[in-house]
Amino acid sequence: MMNKKILVIDDEPELIHLLSIFLSTAGFEVISAHDGPQALQALERTSPDLIICDMVMPGMDGIATVQAIRQHPRATTLPIIMLSARGQTQDIEQALDAGANDYITKPFRGADVVATVKKYFMGEPVNAAVPAEKVV
């Protein structure tokens, strides 16, 4: 079975790198985008199996990005996990209303991120470690 592709959207390259370490070690392929418009392009070019999107980004924020992604025919049922600083519970509710399926709060533990992602691929095997992060 092909590797599951995770699209990570965050304006901070270090955070993308950190998530890539956790996810690629767990056997996922990571592609990344640094903002909403780049994420929509990535959605066109690749077919991610799951998206992790940061809540607060300059320009198009996480909520607007999720709303835009949900308009895309390929993404109507795609699992989307929001990344948010704790204490932004109202924002999280907005994100879930906008179409996100789940959320992870910052600071996060790598094991928790991997467990949350794996929840969406229950019963499907995931390959062992793959090269980290491929920026689209």
Place this chain on the structure above:
Amino acid sequence: MLPSQLKKLSRPLSAQKLSAENRLLRFQLATSQGDLNEAKLLLAAVLRLVEQLATCPPNQPILQRALQSITQEVSAQAAALHIWSPQEHCFRLSAYHNLSEALQQAWEQLFVDPLHEPIVLPLSNGFQEVHPVPIYAGSEIIGLLTACWEQVGQSGRYEQEFLKQAAMLLSLLIRGEEQRMFPAASNDLTPDAFVSMLSHDLQAPLSLIIGYAEVLLEGYFGPLAEEQAEQIRTIQASAQRAADLITQLSDIFKLSQGQHTLELAPYAIDQLLQEAIEKLQSFLKDRQQHIEISVEGTPPPIAIDGERIKEALTLLLHYIARRAPTQSTLHVKISVASRQDEEKLVLTIALEPQATLQGPYQKTEQRSKSLSLFIAQTMIQLHGGQVIWLDPQHDGELVRVELPITHAS
């Protein structure tokens, strides 16, 4: 103004239930605010207001006459001027700006609970009837405009309409003055937006510190020597503590703003206390300290937000344990006290005999420097409770935490 009176004023009261005493208190509160600079600022604003109003065609003759007849008064309290109404009645117009927070709340309650009729007060300057109108900036009351009449019943529809328009214009003028004088205030950064920004911008780098520490500890880049791992665990724990404080600070702000709500449920306080101590075990072990719990009688379960009270107790105990000698024992006694027809659950924290806390902890200014203590105390206050610091000479008792008992069903 006594705190108890302020508390009383901040409660919603219906117009019908307002006693003469309450009205008087409200009015005195309004007149006791402000300073000379504010008064000058207001006077300038009022004069410009009158100039603007004088150009309004419908009321031109009256307002031109008013403008000519202005008696300027700059007191230490407010800007004031006299204007004649169409009925030839003299009324005094006063504007108050920069109201205290407590006063703003009191007036907000008053106007949420509309009070349309004027207030009848025998004032020392011979005026009898007062009509207050709030000056808004958005939904916030930033000042008051009041008109006083010499005789009861002189205020009519014209005057009331005039006051409304004047208050509206005055709010625009004041806001304009503020933005001119304090340019930083013009970027519309609300306290809520500020806290969200603070939370996000501090949590983001802390997430990286905690995350990369985990990467190193888990051996993603190879094994670490035990001493290296120990240092990285310290980095990780410190960053986590900072992140928790930011989250808790943001939480109490949002609770106090009504954006978050306490999730109340019945809890046994001894259980929560035990869990709080568990969270401190590693810290207590390093310092060879112990915390013992004793329960007096059978305290009932109390309706609290268990997670938040547990966090508050953890922060409070951590603050005390850090200042207590190593190898010492803290005692926490749980009891029920009745005071003023109200039952309270009391946690009394004491040090073993002969031990004292290090540093001048008993001084309020020292305690006010601790963010964790501020968070703990505020959380307990948000539950209607209080933290009382005691004289350390008194039986080794350091602090008493009181929480109201709301019998949980």
